[in-house]
Amino acid sequence: MTEAWSFDPRTGRSVPAPAESAxxxxxxxxxxxxxxxxxxxxxxxxxxxxxxxxxxxxxxANRTELxxxxxxxxxxxxxxxxxxxxxxxxxxxxxxxVAREGSWLEAVIETGPGRPELRKVQVPLxxxxxxxxxxxxxxxxxxxxxxxxxxxxxxxxxxxxxxxHPRLSAALFALAAPAAPPGALSLIAGxxxxxxxxxxxxxxxxxxxxxxxxxxxxWRQAAARERVIPVYxxxxxxxxxxxxARGAARRADEIAAGFVAxxxxxxxxxxxxxxxxxxxxxxxxxxxxxxxxxxxxPQGWMLTERIAASYASGVASLRAAGARVLATxxxxxxxxxxxxxxxxxxxxxxxxxxxxxxxALVASxxxxxxxxxxxxxxxxxxxxxxxxxxxEVPGLVAALxxxxxxxxxxxxxxxxxxxxGQQHGGPWPATTAPQHTSVGAGALRRFxxxxxxxxxxxxxxxxxxxxxxxxxxxxxxxxx
Amino acid sequence: MTEAWSFDPRTGRSVPAPAESAxxxxxxxxxxxxxxxxxxxxxxxxxxxxxxxxxxxxxxANRTELxxxxxxxxxxxxxxxxxxxxxxxxxxxxxxxVAREGSWLEAVIETGPGRPELRKVQVPLxxxxxxxxxxxxxxxxxxxxxxxxxxxxxxxxxxxxxxxHPRLSAALFALAAPAAPPGALSLIAGxxxxxxxxxxxxxxxxxxxxxxxxxxxxWRQAAARERVIPVYxxxxxxxxxxxxARGAARRADEIAAGFVAxxxxxxxxxxxxxxxxxxxxxxxxxxxxxxxxxxxxPQGWMLTERIAASYASGVASLRAAGARVLATxxxxxxxxxxxxxxxxxxxxxxxxxxxxxxxALVASxxxxxxxxxxxxxxxxxxxxxxxxxxxEVPGLVAALxxxxxxxxxxxxxxxxxxxxGQQHGGPWPATTAPQHTSVGAGALRRFxxxxxxxxxxxxxxxxxxxxxxxxxxxxxxxxx
Numbered sequence: 027m028t029e030a031w032s033f034d035p036r037t038g039r040s041v042p043a044p045a046e047s048a049x050x051x052x053x054x055x056x057x058x059x060x061x062x063x064x065x066x067x068x069x070x071x072x073x074x075x076x077x078x079x080x081x082x083x084x085x086x087a088n089r090t091e092l093x094x095x096x097x098x099x100x101x102x103x104x105x106x107x108x109x110x111x112x113x114x115x116x117x118x119x120x121x122x123x124v125a126r127e128g129s130w131l132e133a134v135i136e137t138g139p140g141r142p143e144l145r146k147v148q149v150p151l152x153x154x155x156x157x158x159x160x161x162x163x164x165x166x167x168x169x170x171x172x173x174x175x176x177x178x179x180x181x182x183x184x185x186x187x188x189x190x191h192p193r194l195s196a197a198l199f200a201l202a203a204p205a206a207p208p209g210a211l212s213l214i215a216g217x218x219x220x221x222x223x224x225x226x227x228x229x230x231x232x233x234x235x236x237x238x239x240x241x242x243x244x245w246r247q248a249a250a251r252e253r254v255i256p257v258y259x260x261x262x263x264x265x266x267x268x269x270x271a272r273g274a275a276r277r278a279d280e281i282a283a284g285f286v287a288x289x290x291x292x293x294x295x296x297x298x299x300x301x302x303x304x305x306x307x308x309x310x311x312x313x314x315x316x317x318x319x320x321x322x323x324p325q326g327w328m329l330t331e332r333i334a335a336s337y338a339s340g341v342a343s344l345r346a347a348g349a350r351v352l353a354t355x356x357x358x359x360x361x362x363x364x365x366x367x368x369x370x371x372x373x374x375x376x377x378x379x380x381x382x383x384x385x386a387l388v389a390s391x392x393x394x395x396x397x398x399x400x401x402x403x404x405x406x407x408x409x410x411x412x413x414x415x416x417x418e419v420p421g422l423v424a425a426l427x428x429x430x431x432x433x434x435x436x437x438x439x440x441x442x443x444x445x446x447g448q449q450h451g452g453p454w455p456a457t458t459a460p461q462h463t464s465v466g467a468g469a470l471r472r473f474x475x476x477x478x479x480x481x482x483x484x485x486x487x488x489x490x491x492x493x494x495x496x497x498x499x500x501x502x503x504x505x506x
Numbered sequence: 507m508t509e510a511w512s513f514d515p516r517t518g519r520s521v522p523a524p525a526e527s528a529x530x531x532x533x534x535x536x537x538x539x540x541x542x543x544x545x546x547x548x549x550x551x552x553x554x555x556x557x558x559x560x561x562x563x564x565x566x567a568n569r570t571e572l573x574x575x576x577x578x579x580x581x582x583x584x585x586x587x588x589x590x591x592x593x594x595x596x597x598x599x600x601x602x603x604v605a606r607e608g609s610w611l612e613a614v615i616e617t618g619p620g621r622p623e624l625r626k627v628q629v630p631l632x633x634x635x636x637x638x639x640x641x642x643x644x645x646x647x648x649x650x651x652x653x654x655x656x657x658x659x660x661x662x663x664x665x666x667x668x669x670x671h672p673r674l675s676a677a678l679f680a681l682a683a684p685a686a687p688p689g690a691l692s693l694i695a696g697x698x699x700x701x702x703x704x705x706x707x708x709x710x711x712x713x714x715x716x717x718x719x720x721x722x723x724x725w726r727q728a729a730a731r732e733r734v735i736p737v738y739x740x741x742x743x744x745x746x747x748x749x750x751a752r753g754a755a756r757r758a759d760e761i762a763a764g765f766v767a768x769x770x771x772x773x774x775x776x777x778x779x780x781x782x783x784x785x786x787x788x789x790x791x792x793x794x795x796x797x798x799x800x801x802x803x804p805q806g807w808m809l810t811e812r813i814a815a816s817y818a819s820g821v822a823s824l825r826a827a828g829a830r831v832l833a834t835x836x837x838x839x840x841x842x843x844x845x846x847x848x849x850x851x852x853x854x855x856x857x858x859x860x861x862x863x864x865x866a867l868v869a870s871x872x873x874x875x876x877x878x879x880x881x882x883x884x885x886x887x888x889x890x891x892x893x894x895x896x897x898e899v900p901g902l903v904a905a906l907x908x909x910x911x912x913x914x915x916x917x918x919x920x921x922x923x924x925x926x927g928q929q930h931g932g933p934w935p936a937t938t939a940p941q942h943t944s945v946g947a948g949a950l951r952r953f954x955x956x957x958x959x960x961x962x963x964x965x966x967x968x969x970x971x972x973x974x975x976x977x978x979x980x981x982x983x984x985x986x
Contacts, residue, residue: 136927142917144927149907249729253883253934256941403733420966427629427957427968434960437622446984447616447624449958454733461736461955468956475941476948477907478929480914486900488907504926 030215032193035101035327035334036361043192046216052223055212059153059182060228062209067150067180069207070489070497071131074178075122080205081169082118085111088201092194096163099191101327101361102292107163114164117444118174121470124446125178128499130470133490138506142481145491148474150180151256152230155223157244159235160190160329161295167191168198168213171444171465172233172258177210179473181230184212186220190329224248231473234259235297235464237382238455245458258472259458260451262380263404264301265430265439268394268422272412274309281410282314285386286322288438290366293326294384295333298406298439301380304397307390312370315388316353319368325358328383334362337383341367347376349387378402398425403453403460406432406439429453431460510695512673515581515807515814516841523672526696532703535692539633539662540708542689547630547660549687550969550977551611554658555602560685561649562598565591568681572674576643579671581807581841582772587643594644597924598654601950604926605658608979610950613970618986622961625971628954630660631736632710635703637724639715640670640809641775647671648678648693651924651945652713652738657686659953661710664692666700670809704728711953714739715777715944717862718935725938738952739938740931742860743884744781745910745919748874748902752892754789761890762794765866766802768918770846773806774864775813778886778919781860784877787870792850795868796833799848805838808863814842817863821847827856829867858882878905883933883940886912886919909933911940 032043047055066074085092093107100107124130134146154176159166166172168185176183187195192215199213214223224232224247232248232255234241241259248257269281281303288300305311328334345351349369357363366384371377374389374397391397401407407430411419419435426433431452442450448466451457457464462472479487489496512523527535546554565572573587580587604610614626634656639646646652648665656663667675672695679693694703704712704727712728712735714721721739728737749761761783768780785791808814825831829849837843846864851857854869854877871877881887887910891899899915906913911932922930928946931937937944942952959967969976 134927136925142914142921142923144923144925146927146929254938255934414963414965419963423959423962423966424968427959431956432958432960433962434622435962435966437961441622443622443624445616445624445986446982447614447626447958449626449956451956453955454735458734461951463956471941475933476911476929476931476943478912478927479903479907480912481917482903482913482915483894483899485894486903486915488904502926506925 028216030189030192032099033331034098034361035329038331038361044196044215047214047219049222052214052219052226055184055214056153056223056226056228058209058212059184062182062207063152065207066182066210069180071125071128071499074180075125077177077206078118078122078125078174081202082115084201084205085115085118085169092197095197096191096194099194100163100329106292110162110164114169117171118169120444121174121178124467124470128497130179130467130474131490131499132476133499133501134504135491135501136504136506141506144478144480145482145487146476146478147488147490149477151473151475152181153228154181154183154473155229155232156183156185157220157232157234157236158185158188158195160188160333161292163191163194166235168195169202171469173211175469176233176473177206179470181473182210184214184223186223187213187215221247225251227253229255231255232257233464233472237262238380241458256472257458258462258464260297260464261456262297262382263452263456264378264380264402265298265404265406266302266304266401267300267408267410268304268426269306269311269410270412270416270418270422271306272416272418273410274306274311276412277410278309278311278314282311282318284438285315286318288440289386290322290324290384291440293328293364295329295382296440298442300408300439301386302374302377303386303388304391305388307392312352312388315368319353319355319366323355324366324384325363327358328362328364331362333382334364337364337381340381340383341385344369344377344381344385348372349377352388374400401429403456404430405450405452405456406430406434408434408437408439410436431456431463508696510669510672512579513811514578514841515809518811518841524676524695527694527699529702532694532699532706535664535694536633536703536706536708538689538692539664542662542687543632545687546662546690549660551605551608551979554660555605557657557686558598558602558605558654561682562595564681564685565595565598565649572677575677576671576674579674580643580809586772590642590644594649597651598649600924601654601658604947604950608977610659610947610954611970611979612956613979613981614984615971615981616984616986621986624958624960625962625967626956626958627968627970629957631953631955632661633708634661634663634953635709635712636663636665637700637712637714637716638665638668638675640668640813641772643671643674646715648675649682651949653691655949656713656953657690659950661953662690664694664703666703667693667695701727705731707733709735711735712737713944713952717742718860721938736952737938738942738944740777740885740944741936742777742862743932743936744858744860744882745778745884745886746782746784746881747780747888747890748784748906749786749791750889750891750896750898750902751786752896752898753890754786754791756892757890758789758791758794762791762798764918765795766798768920769866770802770804770864771920773808773844775809775862776920778922780888780919781866782854782857783866783868784871785868787872792832792868795848799833799835799846803835804846804864805843807838808842808844811842813862814844817844817861820861820863821865824849824857824861824865828852829857832868854880881909883936884910885930885932885936886910886914888914888917888919890916911936911943
């Protein structure tokens with residue numbers, strides 16, 4: 027048993043946390059998940075929705091205590107954490123509704139004279155390994171989008187707790203486990219345990235939210251398995267924001283203040299943080315952004331000691347690469363505080379990797395046709411224009427849709443609404459699976475694969491494909 | 507310019523074929539595809555359907571000449587090749603209908619008070635590299651499912667011709683290219699040209715049909731790119747068929763004859779060939795299958811000299827690993843003929859890789875619970891039972907749906923119907939992307955990714971998401 031610790035970012039002080047999982051504990055969790063898989067897959071969408079709603083109820087009933095515990099471990103403050111816990115419960119209820127609605131099963135019944143009968147449905151992949159993120163202890167933690175959508179899709183889940191919030195992870199697991207069938211939800215802890223989890227032959231998919239380094243490491247590990255499995259790694263990106271000429275002329279102060287609020291929210295610890303503001307040459311947005319940061323002077327702490335150190339070295343690297351400090355404000359006192367900073371750059375080429383934390387770049391452009399092709403794949407991108415008649419907006423939206431999973435006009439990429447219309451993902455290297463989303467109704471698809479049943483008698487068909495449609499799901503019926 | 511040759515499998519004689527593509531010819535083809543990508547993506551589903559239908563018309567108008575040319579290169583005989591050409595044209599018309607129907611765009615419009623407006627749609631990935639197969643010169647060739655579905659999805663295509671039918675590939679390209687916009691369809695030839703194609707930064711996805719070795723090599727190559735792209739490799743598998751006790755008791759001769767017909771069809775050169783028949787211990791299916799093969803005595807030629815050599819060495823390896831020859835029949839005269847063979851094995855462990863060609867195994871089982879977990883991921887699997895009351899069938903269908911993309915009862919895996927209900931794919935290592943299909947309406951999804959437009963004004967939205975719905979596509983409208 028390896029000891030583990032829970033740290034308070036405000037002071038750096040630690041208290042004991044649940045121990046890291048031994049190899050046999052990982053194997054036991056996966057064996058339980060594999061044993062539960064047939065029952066979880068056989069449970070009706072209604073039953074699965076019931077599990078998710080029971081978890082949502084437990085989250086709501088314990089919201090304040092959970093947020094307080096989270097705040098001890100991540101120091102994001104009670105308003106943010108209480109709100110995030112509330113939204114996590116709402117997300118579980120949303121996915122319960124998605125599960126019930128049933129279109130994610132993509133059921134097809136195709137019949138016709140003189141041809142085989144084809145019935146097709148999405149089936150669960152099997153046990154899913156979930157690696158939670160540091161920065162959203164509720165939204166992308168033990169009870170985040172990955173866990174909810176895997177259960178909704180009919181897959182047992184083994185979560186690897188994030189070391190930034192081990193006590194909260196244990197508390198979330200303790201309240202949720204009784205709401206799901208035995209083996210449908212397990213929790214492990216520790217880096218080595220996580221590696222063992224991904225290598226386990228019974229694991230069928232991996233969902234991860236976090237850094238490029240961490241996500242790509244898991245992707246490479248899974249690609250080296252004998253049976254290669256999908257890795258859905260949603261990773262931090264630079265998320266460029268383009269200001270048009272009219273936007274700079276008409277809305278400069280609003281844009282400057284909005285940019286600062288967005289890139290410093292949660293101390294910049296958002297995978298959708300707008301890391302780069304592209305402004306027309308000759309605009310005074312650089313100085314307005316600098317003033318807005320100085321006026322706002324946000325303070326807070328980084329999630330972990332490692333993240334605080336990476337932030338400091340990241341800002342130093344940006345400066346060494348030629349970025350100029352436009353403004354920097356005083357850090358909070360003590361612990362893993364960090365100084366919010368905005369930098370000016372003359373060319374974007376060397377500055378296209380995410381620096382996690384409250385830093386962002388402002389770059390002037392003269393020709394967007396030269397700049398836009400340099401932008402890497404991102405989760406989101408935004409355009410700030412000068413009103414509904416701004417002639418630059420349509421072309422920019424089209425160009426940015428080529429590099430981002432979500433394109434926003436006159437808004438900021440932080441804040442990811444949970445719904446049917448959400449895409450939280452984006453071209454490589456924003457995610458390792460750009461055709462999928464980790465938030466919204468589409469997120470169930472990550473844990474499913476299609477199977478066609480050809481000339482299979484009624485008694486051997488899965489419920490969603492039987493003529494009497496016991497699950498009551500929508501189906502495409504085709505007569506050939 | 508590297509010379510290339512077209513070979514007649516019946517004699518081994520060669521005639522000149524179109525030269526292999528030089529590096530600059532590959533780059534020119536990809537540049538043309540990249541230049542065409544915006545226009546292809548902007549074309550309405552109706553326009554794309556028009557291209558596909560024009561290609562189908564051209565296939566139909568030239569069917570007999572094309573089949574004759576194909577027969578000179580692959581020696582599969584005029585009835586098969588004429589039928590395959592006809593089915594290829596029908597598939598293009600099917601995908602034209604799928605394109606027009608529009609549900610593949612998965613359009614969502616989500617609005618509500620106090621929240622951002624989200625509009626989501628599937629957008630084309632960009633230029634697609636298609637690697638055709640040797641064994642289906644029409645169905646998986648220059649004008650096969652990959653090309654049709656990539657164009658339907660709005661992606662330009664660069665096909666790498668298969669060296670088994672270079673003259674047919676050139677003829678198919680010549681008749682199809684005028685039906686598509688400039689740059690939307692290109693053809694290259696040669697192994698090195700294919701490698702260069704996959705590495706080209708403007709290529710966004712790869713579709714491949716063929717061997718494990720070839721598919722996994724492309725998958726590894728694409729994974730080493732700076733921007734990793736999806737590889738849809740659909741590869742040959744063992745495709746097990748399980749005979750129940752009642753099936754063996756009641757339908758033995760029918761099963762034996764059907765098995766022989768299926769595994770020797772097209773000289774066993776099908777990725778869905780049933781390579782393994784699992785029969786209850788004590789049944790006499792081994793001898794009945796041997797007799798059925800001896801009675802049928804099918805004759806033909808392998809597609810290429812290399813495939814003929816691989817077949818001979820593959821059968822020798824199976825025998826060296828302990829397989830007993832139950833029956834083998836005389837090969838055709840001359841050229842790359844091969845001897846159809848059925849082998850008996852006592853344990854399936856060493857025999858779970860595909861041997862491409864007219865060979866299959868018969869294995870007796872006493873406990874299916876021991877045998878089934880050994881079966882690898884396969885494109886298809888089948889159960890042969892003893893009638894509608896056979897109590898073994900439901901459990902077997904459920905078990906086989908865990909390892910196959912398609913499960914068939916009382917039928918054979920060869921023969922893949924094109925439709926809305928088809929899944930042609932399967933768990934690793936049947937394909938490198940088990941959540942996708944290379945045949946049927948779902949095949950378009952391989953070449954699309956979702957983009958969400960948040961608070962984007964009407965003038966900047968893609969057509970499928972505008973309020974006036976100019977493409978007339980089905981949409982999910984959600985009021986939050």
